[in-house]
Amino acid sequence: MQNKSLDDFLKEANELVPRLSFEETIDFIKNKETVIIDVREESEVINYGLIKEAIHIPRGLIEFKLSPNSPNNPVEIKENTNILVYCAGGYRSALAGKTLIELGFPNVFNIGGFDEWINSGGEIQPYL
DSSP, X not given: OOOOOHHHHHHHHHHHSOBOOHHHHHHHHHHSOEEEEEOSOHHHHHHHOEETTOEEOOGGGHHHHOSTTOTTOTTOOXXXXXXXXXXXXXXXXXXXXXXXXXXXXXXXXXXXXXXXXXXXXXXXXXXX
């Protein structure tokens, strides 16, 4: 078996997880059953806040919190829920999105980075 590089992992994730623009993301939020997940580390979320109505699940806990029918599922995400993931720059969210698809969630989308969201005029909230 050949070892993979980070670039290999990111290429696979970006091919599998569709990337949404800011406008497409707003459309999803307004018109579809959607959950937004922030996969950054807790320190990042505490220091900078998160997208309005997003839930925080660090990338390292995705498999534990969001397996379909998991008792730890924080908002009862169903298999057909649209899941929008983001991080600081869009890389961790791509990898987390790939993991969610592999766990059985078919409607997973990468909305990129937190700064991109803010620069586009997206609403944020403090982490409570």
